[in-house]
Amino acid sequence: MTTKQFKLVEDYVRSIIENPSKAWDVPIGNKVIKDDYYATASYSQLSKQLGVSTQVLQGLTAAADLYNPLMKKLNDLLKKEGVLVKHQIASALEVRRNAINWWKSLTLEDKKNLTTFGNSISFTRYIKNWRGGENYEILNEVKDQLNQEMVELGLLKNDYVKVKDRDALRDKSFLPNQQESKKRWEELGQLPLESVVDLVVPTEDTEPFVQLKQLAAALQQTVSSKSAKDNFRDGFNHFCNFLKKNRINENELLQNILDEFSLKRFKEDYVLPALDSSEMSPSSAPTIISVIRGCLRRAKSIKGLGFHGFYDVEMTTRGRTGNYYKPYSPKEREAISAAIMSDINATKQMLTPYRKTGLGQNPIDNNGYIKLGMSTLDNARYLFENELNCQPVFYHTAKSAPEKAFLSIVHGSDTGLHDLYKTWGILPIVDINVLAPFLLRLAQITGMNADPLCDLTLDDFLLEHPATGKPCLRYWKERSTGEKELHLDLFQAKLQWLTRKQSKEVQDIFETVKLLTASLRDDAPEELKNVLFIYKSSGQNSYGVVKTICSAKLSHVYSNFVSKHQLQDDNGETMSFSISRFRPTFVSELVEAGVSIREIQLLLGHSNIETTMNYLDRLDFNRIARQKLKETLENIHKKVITPTQKGANKHSKERELIIFSTPLGGCSNLFSPPDFIKNSSLYVAGQPCSQYNKCLTCDNVMLIAEHLPMLFAMKRDYMILMQRNRIMETPYGIVIEENLAVLDEILNPKKSDFSEEELDKGERLSQFEQTAYVDWMAA
Numbered sequence: 001m002t003t004k005q006f007k008l009v010e011d012y013v014r015s016i017i018e019n020p021s022k023a024w025d026v027p028i029g030n031k032v033i034k035d036d037y038y039a040t041a042s043y044s045q046l047s048k049q050l051g052v053s054t055q056v057l058q059g060l061t062a063a064a065d066l067y068n069p070l071m072k073k074l075n076d077l078l079k080k081e082g083v084l085v086k087h088q089i090a091s092a093l094e095v096r097r098n099a100i101n102w103w104k105s106l107t108l109e110d111k112k113n114l115t116t117f118g119n120s121i122s123f124t125r126y127i128k129n130w131r132g133g134e135n136y137e138i139l140n141e142v143k144d145q146l147n148q149e150m151v152e153l154g155l156l157k158n159d160y161v162k163v164k165d166r167d168a169l170r171d172k173s174f175l176p177n178q179q180e181s182k183k184r185w186e187e188l189g190q191l192p193l194e195s196v197v198d199l200v201v202p203t204e205d206t207e208p209f210v211q212l213k214q215l216a217a218a219l220q221q222t223v224s225s226k227s228a229k230d231n232f233r234d235g236f237n238h239f240c241n242f243l244k245k246n247r248i249n250e251n252e253l254l255q256n257i258l259d260e261f262s263l264k265r266f267k268e269d270y271v272l273p274a275l276d277s278s279e280m281s282p283s284s285a286p287t288i289i290s291v292i293r294g295c296l297r298r299a300k301s302i303k304g305l306g307f308h309g310f311y312d313v314e315m316t317t318r319g320r321t322g323n324y325y326k327p328y329s330p331k332e333r334e335a336i337s338a339a340i341m342s343d344i345n346a347t348k349q350m351l352t353p354y355r356k357t358g359l360g361q362n363p364i365d366n367n368g369y370i371k372l373g374m375s376t377l378d379n380a381r382y383l384f385e386n387e388l389n390c391q392p393v394f395y396h397t398a399k400s401a402p403e404k405a406f407l408s409i410v411h412g413s414d415t416g417l418h419d420l421y422k423t424w425g426i427l428p429i430v431d432i433n434v435l436a437p438f439l440l441r442l443a444q445i446t447g448m449n450a451d452p453l454c455d456l457t458l459d460d461f462l463l464e465h466p467a468t469g470k471p472c473l474r475y476w477k478e479r480s481t482g483e484k485e486l487h488l489d490l491f492q493a494k495l496q497w498l499t500r501k502q503s504k505e506v507q508d509i510f511e512t513v514k515l516l517t518a519s520l521r522d523d524a525p526e527e528l529k530n531v532l533f534i535y536k537s538s539g540q541n542s543y544g545v546v547k548t549i550c551s552a553k554l555s556h557v558y559s560n561f562v563s564k565h566q567l568q569d570d571n572g573e574t575m576s577f578s579i580s581r582f583r584p585t586f587v588s589e590l591v592e593a594g595v596s597i598r599e600i601q602l603l604l605g606h607s608n609i610e611t612t613m614n615y616l617d618r619l620d621f622n623r624i625a626r627q628k629l630k631e632t633l634e635n636i637h638k639k640v641i642t643p644t645q646k647g648a649n650k651h652s653k654e655r656e657l658i659i660f661s662t663p664l665g666g667c668s669n670l671f672s673p674p675d676f677i678k679n680s681s682l683y684v685a686g687q688p689c690s691q692y693n694k695c696l697t698c699d700n701v702m703l704i705a706e707h708l709p710m711l712f713a714m715k716r717d718y719m720i721l722m723q724r725n726r727i728m729e730t731p732y733g734i735v736i737e738e739n740l741a742v743l744d745e746i747l748n749p750k751k752s753d754f755s756e757e758e759l760d761k762g763e764r765l766s767q768f769e770q771t772a773y774v775d776w777m778a779a
Contacts, residue, residue: 006066008050009057013074023081024101026074028094039090041074085138088224091129092136099127099142112155119160120147136225185233189217196304199254208250209240212257215295215302234284235291242270247760258299260310264451266292267313272449289315313451314551327588328581329570336577339565340444343437344512350427351515356385363409368401370408377420380409384424392421392428396543430516431538432549436557438509439533439549443579445502446473447586450551450579456532461510463503471503520546554579703746705754708762715743716766 016022027049029042043057056067078084083097106114115122123130123143130139150156184207191214192198199211207213213236220232244250246269248257267289274280280288299307328336360382363374384390387402394417398404410417421428442453460474513532520536521529524546528534533549558577561567567575590600601612703711718736747763749756 005050005052005056006063009052009067009070012046012050013070016074016077020077020081023078023083024097024104026078026083028078028083028090028097030090036086037075037079037084038088039084039093041071041078042090042094043071087222088136088138092138092224095127095129096139096142099123099130099139099146102126103146108153111150111153114150114155116150116156119156121150137229138224140226185213185217185220185229188214189221191218193218193298194303196255196302199302202251202253204251206251209236209243209252209257211254212236212239212295215254215299216291219291219294219298231287231291235288235295238270238274238280238288239266239292239295242266245270247756254299255305255307258296258305258307258310262310263289263292263296264311264313267315268452271315286315289313326581327585331570332567332575333585335565335567335575336440337444339561339567340437340441342565344441346422347427347434347437347516348512350422350425351512352425354390354424354426356390357381358385362386364402364405368405370405375409375412377409377413377415380406380413380420381424383409390426392426394428427516429536429538430520432535432547432557433560434516435513435533435535435549436554436561438513440561440579440582442506442509443582444586445505447583448473449583450554453579454533454549454551457530458510458514458532459530460532461503461506463507471500471506473506551579705758705762708747708754708758709765711743711746712763712766715740715747718743 016026027042027045028039029044031038031040043054046052046057047054056063057071075084083093085093115125120143147156151158188200188210191200193214200206200214202210216232216236220229223229223232242265243252243257246265271280271285271289275282275285293312296307296310299305300309360376360378360380361374362382363370363376363379364383365371383402383406387400388406393403393406395407395411398407407417410420413420415423418428427434439453442448443450456473461471462474463471465472510532517532517534520534524531524534528546528548531548534546535549537543537545537547555578562575562577567577569575587600597612718740745751746754747759749759752759754762
């Protein structure tokens with residue numbers, strides 16, 4: 001580095017120190033080592049400008065002691081003049097710098113001729129990269145500042161209201177409340193949060209879940225863009241809704257809200273159903289999961305909270321708006337099933353004991369070397385059967401002379417070691433590609449998603465659940481302390497109910513996978529010993545390490561599977577293959593088989609039948625719908641041309657028949673009771689029978705907790721009837737309203753004599769009540 005070059009840099013820095021306004025001419029670049037400042041003077045741009053190498057300016061040469069102080073002075077001045085701002089990234093600051101310099105260069109006449117839109121300068125027209133950074137709060141501040149100057153010049157309106165805000169302004173409290181909310185987030189974010197004693201104490205005056213909000217607000221302070229800040233507010237609101245649905249008290253302490261399964265439950269019980277019912281967009285879900293994951297990680301660092309870790313999950317919605325909801329076609333299903341079963345059958349065959357063939361002869365001489373001309377695969381087989389005890393050996397494990405000779409012969413052949421073992425009917429290693437077909441088959445026959453499948457443990461299949469007698473899969477478990485596994489009843493695990501036909505194949509998969517992985521469990525880490533799908537890595541850097549299949553890393557399994565079996569879609573193109581498409585395919589097969597919506601709801605694990613119906617609406621069921629419509633029209637046509645038989649039901653002339661049922665029986669016509677009711681003083685002509693369903697309001701009725709599932713099922717069916725039919729516009733609507741009012745007195749936690757725990761259990765058990773208490777039937 002010459003003295004002349006050093007003087008160039010020194011003079012440049014001095015000129016800016018003497019005239020600080022020139023600080024805005026210094027280009028900004030990324031900072032490698034970030035502290036409170038994420039940006040610095042751009043060494044690459046200054047290098048071009050001054051003709052000095054970037055390495056010299058960065059202090060990476062022998063002249064570092066000369067240049068480092070100069071660049072520090074320069075950056076200190078940029079900070080002082082506001083060119084560099086704490087916690088702001090270089091790209092946003094560079095756009096801001098260009099905008100300010102551009103504005104300074106304009107004359108009054110220039111400003112009068114600026115293009116505006118929506119009472120704002122069209123910055124994208126004049127400032128490079130403005131659109132890419134317009135979500136950053138610091139750019140919005142510049143935007144507001146320059147637009148305000150335009151207002152003061154009379155070039156923009158002072159009382160302009162954006163179209164999207166006009167409806168909100170009709171509510172005069174909207175803007176004050178919005179500003180108050182933003183201020184509150186800032187206040188909470190600036191509070192210390194090192195220890196549990198720093199958490200705001202919940203009271204009747206604090207907002208719901210205030211400690212959780214404080215946690216999210218603390219993280220919000222670490223981001224600068226408006227969109228990133230909004231993400232934390234959205235994530236917090238969604239998590240609050242999740243907690244409310246699970247009846248968590250709004251003033252509950254943070255340590256009682258969070259546990260190791262919080263993120264897993266949030267995804268399974270809230271995010272996925274919200275996606276299925278279109279209440280959440282696929283593009284938002286990964287961001288929301290990421291926000292809550294960040295909150296949980298931050299919670300681990302709070303001293304005294306007692307929150308030490310959580311089970312992480314991935315949220316991938318790539319393709320969710322496209323092929324994710326598209327079932328495989330019948331032709332594609334057939335090809336996939338054939339491929340999966342061929343792999344499974346091939347693996348099962350290799351589980352049978354190896355039979356010696358007696359081929360070959362000993363190719364090793366007395367000195368341990370291979371005899372000339374004896375390097376044949378038959379002789380390698382002789383070594384395998386007579387010297388290696390029929391046990392596979394690998395290149396990194398070979399020690400003895402026979403082992404090394406065996407591998408030398410194989411290496412010199414055209415056949416790979418693993419492929420050779422397979423042709424001999426031997427399974428060389430239980431890697432991820434061996435287990436993948438079993439995982440895919442399980443997804444195919446149950447419709448379960450990848451996450452719960454990967455989390456299955458050895459005892460998660462029950463041929464008969466003790467509470468229902470039905471076969472099921474328990475697909476993730478709760479532990480009280482992270483150490484001791486709890487005994488599971490109906491409500492302590494997520495359950496995937498299975499038909500008897502499903503259960504036989506699921507049982508076979510479990511037994512086969514247990515057999516395949518039995519030898520791996522001794523070498524597996526303690527936390528993986530009970531996981532169903534574990535395998536030995538065949539990767540170069542982790543060969544032999546026991547791992548578990550991770551749903552987020554299945555993409556290469558999909559591509560290998562498609563490539564191996566040359567799977568194509570109906571258009572002859574490479575198939576878009578993933579486990580996520582098995583769920584809609586599973587539902588498609590149920591619909592084709594004429595399975596009821598209630599049964600589909602149960603098999604999918606949806607707590608609300610509306611979620612199931614919305615899910616069906618989004619699936620690609622045009623082909624099925626057309627077929628069902630054709631069959632229905634044919635049935636209607638047959639009924640029209642078929643003469644009415646003698647002894648037909650006396651109600652067949654009615655357009656519709658409604659059966660109202662109670663635990664005591666059913667009534668097919670509330671408006672035409674028997675004569676002994678008509679003759680009573682309580683009967684009013686033209687109104688429904690006043691004696692119907694009065695037992696529940698009687699003082700003598702004896703209701704116990706065992707009746708609650710049935711009553712919740714009755715309420716559910718009334719609600720479905722109201723949503724899916726126009727019955728409320730008929731006289732029967734009065735009857736339904738009366739019955740719902742009676743049920744509300746029994747089932748509403750604020751009115752009921754039953755405890756919240758009993759009501760909660762009854763409502764969950766009502767899922768398994770198959771009877772419909774109200775039937776709306778076409779005659």
